[in-house]
Amino acid sequence: MTVEATTPSGERMTLNMGPQHPATHGVLRIVVESDGEIVASCTPDHGYLHRSIEKIGECVEWPMVVPYTDRVDYVCAMNANLAYCVAVEKLLNTDPAAAVQVPLRAECIRVLVAELNRISSHMVAVGAMAMDTGAVTPFLHGIAQRELVNDIFEKLCGQRLTYNYVTVGGVAFDLYPDAAAEIARFLDQFEIEMRRFNKLITANAIFRDRCAGVAAVSAAEAIAWGLVGPNLRASGVDYDVRRDDPYGIYERLQVRVPVGQGFAGRRGKVGDCYDRFVVRLLEVQESVRLCRAALAMLPPPADGKPADPVGGFQADVKKLLLRPPKGEVHCRTESARGEMGYYLVSDGTKVPYRVRVRTGSFSAAGIFHHVMRGIFLADVVAVIGSFDVVVPEIDR
């Protein structure tokens, strides 16, 4: 189904980009047909990181799927946890007798960790894209910020990569003492760091010209190809699950959604690589605001209560999950890579009948061969970077 672009000489050279290629991180393979520096066609080849996560989901009990969701998107594992847990809660809520109430404190913590993880994930995404265009330094500054978020998460749940923190009915642990102050401190320094980061790379004319007009996806194309999340918004489509189909307390936080406007200027187009890059940076700003709002909303911990105040491992939820209501449910949440949809089928037993994940990277990888025709070989890696593909999201 590859469609070839017309190229200057018509002679073709097949290039195997990946899995052993510095820009594809050992897990993605793209077969590029090129005419010198011009790409004629490009076929992604997936499956190098397939670990049967969906199939495993059919073999373990409902709460035990959560650690596996970490592995679906290890760059943004909090959101992956959250997506599954919100879906299971939706399933339980289909039966009024089994309805789960998530405590407000747990909801606030969920927003906090989800948005912090979105920040750290986007910092990796923009940093990696900058590195793909040859600028190494922004990546390290991005990773430095991710490390600070990881420090907070490590104190929170003991893990730095796969957190297993959000549980059905709440979160696993309450915030550690001083956590709110530490998060606030992080956000303050992060804003200053972001200004420096943007001066370094976003405002850089070479970088902007590199990305301007490259692999532009129009709004109609983006919808037709099923792009989601930042990739969709970069094409100018104003849609965010957190605002348009809210879950948790996002409705009360009133998420503001940035969209692509052809930020690269004269040579730029709406939905080009630069727009995808910048939309992530604007989203990070919004995440900082959401974190502050969640901190302000955070109710004090229920002192002296023997029961877990944040709803983690609620005894009644555990009992409910032994015999959940029969039926099927689809639930979408906004992960860092866009809409993450969990489709769960329950046959009333303690093991899911089907766990199906729909991820942002999957639809992004689907458009690769379409947008990469006729571009420069050097831009292939920049385009991969701009779509922010995390390969386990493709191979589940």
Next chain:
Amino acid sequence: MTVIAIGTAADGAPAGPGFGYTVDTLAAWLAGGQAPGAFATGVAIVVAWVVPMLVLVFPLAALGQIAERKIAAAIQRREGPNSAGLDGPLRLLCRAVLFFLPRPRQDRVFERLSALPVVRTVLATARRIGLGQLLADGVKMLGKEDIVPADADGVVFRMAPYLAMVGAFLPFCVVPFGHHLVMLESPVGALFAIAASGITVLALKMAGWGSGSKWSLLGGMRAVAQLISYEIPVGLAVAGVVLWCGTMDLHAIVGQQYRDGALTLLGWNALQSPFLLLLACILFFAGLAECQRTPFDMAEAESELVSGFNTEYSGLRWGMFAMAEYTEMLLVSALVATLFFGGYQSPLGEQWIVALPVWLSVPIHAVLLLLKMLAGFGLMMWIRWTLPRFRVDQVMRLCWLSLVPLCLLALLGLAAQLLCAGGATLGVPYGRLPARLQPDLGMVGHLVGWAVPLLLGGVVVRAARRRHGQMHPALRQLTGGAP
């Protein structure tokens, strides 16, 4: 205004085959005072070239790799190499020197030695700046397997690194390092430097072609296209200096930048005319492209082409490419310094250094040039670790549509300036011009000559920025208001 003639026969060099003071003196000494034959001259040339290479350039290029890692680390707020010191090498040295003693006594000597306050401080400093990393990397590189891919064209593949080294080191023989320290004083020195560094193109092409890898091939193709293109701005920039000075002899060009008095730097070519300053910048950036450094590292482009032309190289062969790259960076810095920034001369009070005895002034001059080279080197690293890479088409556009026209414009301006000054240098035959006066523009001429081009340039740059350089209004807040 006096201009000192440097490195000419008038300085008392023996009349010889005419390879310059250093070679001629050496050849005469080798021949025992008689007229040196071809053999003595050959040996003298090799010695005069190899010794400064080994003493001055080679260690600097090696240290450059450590410097690069430290500078990159500083820019990225890391520490960089900070553990590998010289303790191990010192211990090994003790054992080697005291091989006749039993091992425990050798080690006791080492411990006594390293307990000395001076040695301890040196060792601690070496550890802190990771000086031992240099040795460790070298040993590691030597120990690596020398892989020649099955598909490679063996001869071409093996020859490429040597050619790259030749292309990087050969041009240095015309670069004057000091009053009497020029390996080869050639009346066509500037041309020779450009021509000799052109060998690198061949080396990169051979590496790309001979590796039998598509990534290498693409890297090699990019290298050829880019290097040949950027030789034009390099050549035009050098032509500007030649036009101004009336000679291609690098030593004579350095000599002409001499001024009496404390402010020697007033004589530097870069400060003689705005066009020369522009050409200096162009030479630096085009030189950056010539040594394949970011933002022009098309041929290596590690995120696109794996590692470009040197993808298939390992061990020492790869090390030779790396060495050639660093040497070439030093070469570009040295050429910019020599042509535009007074070469080995001190910016202040050169006349007092010249008055010193030769054994004192030569090392001072060599160090001064090395410092200027290091400044250029540092600037290149700063650029590398700050900027992203251009795309292939952008590199070509920059060369042909920006740098070349700018060069031609600067040459025109320069020629006009010289004509206004009475055509002092136009038509002067090439060769040594020991005591030529700079064109006397007068105060008004100087002011107009600087002000008009600077104003015009400012207007053009502002217009270009307004048209193209500014961020989208919605994004200004991202940088806190900066453009």
